[in-house]
Amino acid sequence: MAVKETGVSYYGLSYPEHAKKDFEEMIAHNCNAVILALTEFDIDFWFPNIIEIAKVAKGMGLKVYLDTWGIGKWFGGEPTSLFLTNNPGNRQMSALTGEPLAAACFNTPAFRDYFYRIVEKLAEYVPCDGFFYDEPHYQLPKGIASITGGVADDWSCRCPVCQRKFEQQFGYPMPKMLTPEVVQFRENEALAIVRESAARFKAIRPDAKMICCVHATQNTYYVTERRGYDNWDKVGKAPEIDVFSTTIINYSLPQGFFVNITKRTVDIANKYGKGNQRWLMGYFNEPENLDRIKEVCHLYDDMGVESLFAWTYRGGHGTVLAAPHALELWDKLGEAYGEVLDPKYKIK
Ligand SMILES: [Zn+2]
Numbered sequence: 001m002a003v004k005e006t007g008v009s010y011y012g013l014s015y016p017e018h019a020k021k022d023f024e025e026m027i028a029h030n031c032n033a034v035i036l037a038l039t040e041f042d043i044d045f046w047f048p049n050i051i052e053i054a055k056v057a058k059g060m061g062l063k064v065y066l067d068t069w070g071i072g073k074w075f076g077g078e079p080t081s082l083f084l085t086n087n088p089g090n091r092q093m094s095a096l097t098g099e100p101l102a103a104a105c106f107n108t109p110a111f112r113d114y115f116y117r118i119v120e121k122l123a124e125y126v127p128c129d130g131f132f133y134d135e136p137h138y139q140l141p142k143g144i145a146s147i148t149g150g151v152a153d154d155w156s157c158r159c160p161v162c163q164r165k166f167e168q169q170f171g172y173p174m175p176k177m178l179t180p181e182v183v184q185f186r187e188n189e190a191l192a193i194v195r196e197s198a199a200r201f202k203a204i205r206p207d208a209k210m211i212c213c214v215h216a217t218q219n220t221y222y223v224t225e226r227r228g229y230d231n232w233d234k235v236g237k238a239p240e241i242d243v244f245s246t247t248i249i250n251y252s253l254p255q256g257f258f259v260n261i262t263k264r265t266v267d268i269a270n271k272y273g274k275g276n277q278r279w280l281m282g283y284f285n286e287p288e289n290l291d292r293i294k295e296v297c298h299l300y301d302d303m304g305v306e307s308l309f310a311w312t313y314r315g316g317h318g319t320v321l322a323a324p325h326a327l328e329l330w331d332k333l334g335e336a337y338g339e340v341l342d343p344k345y346k347i348k
Contacts, residue, residue, distance in 0.1 A: 004345045005307040006337040007033030008282065011069065016052040022313065023060050027347045029334030033063035035132050035309065039079035040071055043118060054126045061347040065211065066122050067132040072104030072111055076135030083114055092139045092157035095176050101156055103139040107189045108161045119197045123204035130209030131201050133194055135247055137227035138186060155226055178226065190228030191238060198240035211277060213245035216261045236268040244269040245277035248311060251287035258299060266304045277307035282333055283316030286323040290332040297336040
């Protein structure tokens with residue numbers, strides 16, 4: 001048994017005494033870890049109770065990871081962004097039209113300063129085992145290339161800050177075409193904020209595990225999705241990252257896709273001496289037969305996956321993104337976790 005960690009994400013948290021009951025339910029579903037999905041509003045408004053909730057989870061034996069869910073729309077997720085509400089500028093811009101997008105440009109000093117302050121505040125006050133970089137990406141990624149190969153020409157970010165930085169580094173104005181130099185620039189800048197923030201987090205909490213979760217895409221010779229974190233070697237090699245993680249896969253995709261993504265995830269982690277993590281879809285889309293969840297968990301276990309996470313607690317029950325049979329899915333996930341989690345790591 002390779003699996004040492006099993007968990008779900010948990011959001012909408014406000015009161016420690018209520019969260020405690022949910023954590024008990026997670027442990028009964030064979031989870032030994034939780035990712036607290038914190039919105040910018042949560043971190044701003046509910047901060048005292050976030051600290052208490054993390055203490056409760058840790059006191060019950062759960063590993064606790066913090067996720068600045070949807071921050072600036074740089075990380076994946078549905079939450080709205082306080083940064084975008086409070087800052088009319090510092091947005092990513094479409095390369096072709098020059099229009100501002102509904103996403104913060106994470107290459108601007110304003111957003112980086114904002115993010116570093118949040119990361120340092122979390123590291124300092126919230127008891128936790130690490131931080132989770134949740135699907136970081138540039139805007140417009142899906143238009144560039146989907147797994148079915150659809151392509152488009154537009155990309156981001158070509159805001160004034162990115163243009164200035166590019167020209168300083170390469171000595172000529174930033175092209176409107178996605179040239180190899182632009183690709184290189186976007187990847188380097190995308191990684192820079194991850195590395196700097198991880199270093200700051202670890203400076204405060206040296207034992208923290210920094211998990212970087214990138215989109216599970218094929219990245220073939222012909223089709224690469226331009227989210228900025230598509231070069232897995234580059235991400236896996238970053239010394240500040242401890243765990244290389246890849247996102248959920250829709251159950252309707254063929255088995256070969258599950259095998260391919262998982263093999264490449266484990267290979268990258270092994271190549272750079274990092275931990276690995278794979279995600280399961282535990283909301284919205286469910287397999288026709290819920291037993292498929294067990295098959296996937298066993299496949300990942302057999303392939304050497306150490307950390308298994310699902311988005312999200314109770315199959316998203318009560319949200320617009322709930323799985324059709326959210327609570328049954330949640331129970332099936334719990335059974336699957338029970339079958340693959342090394343008993344040594346199970347919370348008694
Ligand atoms: Zn920019």
